[in-house]
Amino acid sequence: MxxxxxxxxxxxxxxxxxxxxxxxxxxxxxxxxxxxxxxxxxxxxxxxxxxxxxxxxxxxxxxxxxxxxxxxxxxxxxxxTHVQSLRRRLAAGHGPIQEQSVVEYRETRVVRAYEATVIPGLFQTPDYARALLIHNAEIHQTPRDTEVAVRARMRRQETLYERGKHHRVILWEGALHALPCAPEILAAQLDRLAGLIGLDTVSLGIIPLGASMSLTPKHGFWIFDERLVRVETISTELRLDDPADIALYGRVWDRLNDAAVHGSEAHRVLARARRPFAVM
Structure with missing residues (x-):
């Protein structure tokens, strides 16, 4: 079992x-x-x-x-269906999981998300995604199908440009400073985020370090069309479809969003994170 x-x-x-x-x-x-x-x-x-x-x-x-x-x-x-072992899901590599995500995003109209430690796959550059997927394959000791997984992750991003889609994502500022990759890769990734601000299908909020908050961030989560919440831990993926769970995560997202900055203020936070890499 x-x-x-x-x-x-x-x-x-x-x-x-x-x-x-x-x-x-x-x-x-x-x-x-x-x-x-x-x-x-x-x-x-x-x-x-x-x-x-x-x-x-x-x-x-x-x-x-x-x-x-x-x-x-x-x-x-x-x-x-709700609690899935990542080790079991990764037995065939990252590619199949990324392909499943492509389908899930294509079927979703509104995504609300929060990430505290990493730039989400929806916004990643190929090089940043590649670095993360290599690290994940090593830690989970799973097949390394990195290039297949990177290509699937990039296809997921096609939904960013589809009319009628909405991607409302909140990031903790600490995720902008973490270095799971080479500094020049992170610099390009921050540039990519800056370029997404203002896209009519994207709302990017950043919670600055030291921001006043009504709750403390605990882990990342994704809400799909108010019908599903997806939470990933180190070893497990949770898929929650109980209306009470979805409503709870929705309230948490709203409070995190209240603490986030958007537009020109978000640009300033990104510029601050980008400053150490000014020559890159």
């Missing part, structure tokens, strides 16, 4: 335990109500058994919260 599937199953078990304890029931009492062996309650709560949809309906009724059944079923449907 894959680690990502098991972790998601354990997460469902945690929620089941919460409902039972909030109802003031012991595991044995709930098992008797559902006409199950006591061991089944324990296995479901500890992620040692995958629930059937009917089990979740019975659990919700047994806890006196039948309105929770649909949420439990949604969590069950998401066991394999």
């Amino acid at each position: 894959s680690t990502d599937y098991q972790r998601a199953r354990e997460s469902l078990g945690v929620r089941l335990r919460e409902l039972r304890t909030e109802a003031g029931l012991t595991g044995r009492q709930l098992a008797e109500h559902c006409h199950w062996p006591h061991s089944k309650v324990s296995k479901l709560e500890n992620g040692r058994q995958t629930a059937a949809p009917e089990d979740l309906d019975e659990w919700a009724r047994g806890c006196g919260t039948p309105e929770e059944a649909e949420d439990l079923r949604r969590r069950l449907r998401g066991l394999e």
Whole structure:
């Protein structure tokens, strides 16, 4: 059983335990109500058994919260689709993942995103993308199909010039100073960002170091058409389609956007980051 599937199953078990304890029931009492062996309650709560949809309906009724059944079923449907191991997805290299992203962006009208540590792929130059993909292949110990992946990432950027598309991206200023590549590559990357400001399909906001904020940035995330949130950690990609999750990330994005500068002020932040490379 894959680690990502098991972790998601354990997460469902945690929620089941919460409902039972909030109802003031012991595991044995709930098992008797559902006409199950006591061991089944324990296995479901500890992620040692995958629930059937009917089990979740019975659990919700047994806890006196039948309105929770649909949420439990949604969590069950998401066991394999919402939490995906990057190691497993990268087994065939970065190329297939980049190709999938091309399709995802073509099908999306409005993207809202936040990145704290890296220039997002949507805005990357080929050289900057190449450096990142090489590092990622090394750390994940996956096949190095760098050039295929770079070409796919560049095709994703075609959506930047499509009428009717909107790309609203916020960057933490620290991402402008990180050097995952040679200095001259970063200098060209900053020039690329400056050139995107003013494009009618792009809104680029930058949160300056020292900006007053109502929350602290935690990790990058992408919101696609208010239907999906994608979050990538070092080892896992989360794909969240629960309306409550999407609304939460939307509120976070709005607050980050309030702290960001745009237009000429964003140009000044980029110029400040570019200054050390003035001769390049």
